Amino acid sequence: MEHDIEAAGAASVSGLTSGSHHPVQSGLPCTNCGEVVPDRFCSTCGQLASDFHRPVWDLISGSLGDMFALDGRLLRSLPLLLFRPGRLTRNYLDGQRARYVPPFRMFLLASVIFFLTIFSLGDRMGWFGGLRFDQPSESGLEVGLTLPADRAARDALNQALADPGLDDATRAQLADSQVVIGSGIQMSEILLPDGKIDRVALRTLIEERADPDTTPAEIEVAYRTIDHAATVFENQDRFGARLRQWAPRFSLLFLPVFSLLLALLYAWHRQVYMYDHLITGLHFQTFLYVLGTALLIVVAAIPSTTGWAIGLGFALVLAYLYRLVRVTYGSGRLLSGLRAVLLLILSMILLAMLAIGLVVLSFFLT
Structure with missing residues (x-):
């Protein structure tokens, strides 16, 4: 990326100048249109007859000197851009x-x-x-695959929590149970001591928590999705x-x-x-x-x-x-x-x- 930045910097700085600080190749064919360049600029296409294949800092120093000495466009543009x-x-x-x-x-x-x-x-x-x-x-990684028994228990808890006459202590206990049921895969179940994710345990848990009618292709998609998330987690x-x-x-x-x-x-x-x-x-x-x-x-x-x-x-x-x-x-x-x-x-x-x-x-x- 640093090389891309240098190339972009050279291109942007060279485009700001009139070219008086850049060596030219007069009398040679223009690299853009092929016509012979009589002086500094091609009379046909207007391109500067200069070779910019030089160290980036040479380009920048020469271009900045040219810009501030002869070409006042930046001095007119920048203050207007910033303050108006x-x-x-x-x-x-x-x-x-x-x-x-x-x-x-x-x-x-x-x-x-x-x-x-x-x-x-x-x-x-x-x-x-x-x-x-x-x-x-503590909720860990939710894979989106839940056992039918878990789903039935979650529905029953939701119905119980909807009771307006439920006391606060019972409501808090049911809410804690709801969190446990909907927790999905716990990090403690798949996290290795070195901070990596146990892919074998991850696949096993996904297969165990899948619905009976889940196809192998759907299980594979779920595993690949969680595997990508695990890769991101491992490479923080x-x-x-x-x-x-x-x-x-x-x-x-x-x-x-x-x-x-x-x-x-x-x-x-x-x-x-x-x-x-x-x-x-x-x-x-x-x-x-x-x-x-x-x-x-x-x-x-x-x-x-x-x-x-x-x-x-x-x-x-x-x-x-x-x-x-x-x-x-x-x-x-x-x-x-x-x-x-x-x-x-x-x-x-x-x-x-x-x-x-x-x-x-x-x-x-x-």
């Missing part, structure tokens, strides 16, 4: 594109800086270690590494998810297209990466500010999102506030589900 939410997006959608950094290039550069920061600081501060589930409760110490591996990927997947949420909230606006939502999503995520990078640096320097940083981050994100949708889409104050809150809540839920789902899926695929 929605204005850069609205200007870009209105056709004022030449003077600003293209949204995807700025998004890509900000994401590279963010992930390089969180990975380097995370390794040093130990943020990716110790990501484990809590100790399993690898969650940090998997989260680090997949984080840049599900951050990219979050872009279309956020854009689709915007599309749903503005579905009745006929003059607003999916392109508008994608540009808005790119600028919003770029802001998140810049803000996240700044907060990570502060937390790493002063660990006692973690709680304040999280609270401040949520407040800034909500305020930014409110101004973003208000300025970009011209919504009223009330509707912008409601949409901002809804977008933030749904985005957090979907991002958490996406992250957990991809990490868990990665265990199933190995």
Whole structure:
């Protein structure tokens, strides 16, 4: 993944510059269209006649010097993006594109800086270690297969508990019995001393608790499902590494998810297209990466500010999102506030589900 980040960083930084700090190959055929390049740029397709197959830090240092010296697009784009939410997006959608950094290039550069920061600081501060589930409760792992006798006893208990005249002591006793009957497979029955799951015992318990009419294929499906869950449980110490591996990927997947949420909230606006939502999503995520990078640096320097940083981050994100949708889409104050809150809540839920789902899926695929 680190090589992917370096390649993305090189591509994003090179796209921000005018090319004066990059060596060119004038007089040779253009690698894009084949026409001879007379000077620095191809007169046919406009591509810079430079070879970017160099160490990534050479590319970054040269590109940054070029960017700040000659190409002021980043200096015009970044302050507008950070301190005037929605204005850069609205200007870009209105056709004022030449003077600003293209949204995807700025998004890509900000994401590279963010992930390089969180990975380097995370390794040093130990943020990716110790990501484990809590100790399993006494109810253990529920396989969803119950003996007929257990089912009949559970129905009888439910009927008894429905009696309004039942005293508190009896009700508590019946409730405890209900928990025991519906407990499923206990962790103590399948957990080995080394923390692994006894697969033989697991299969045996599933077969014993299956209904008489359960087919072997259904038992096999149940076993495979619980076996995957056991694999995840056994490899909790690898969650940090998997989260680090997949984080840049599900951050990219979050872009279309956020854009689709915007599309749903503005579905009745006929003059607003999916392109508008994608540009808005790119600028919003770029802001998140810049803000996240700044907060990570502060937390790493002063660990006692973690709680304040999280609270401040949520407040800034909500305020930014409110101004973003208000300025970009011209919504009223009330509707912008409601949409901002809804977008933030749904985005957090979907991002958490996406992250957990991809990490868990990665265990199933190995």
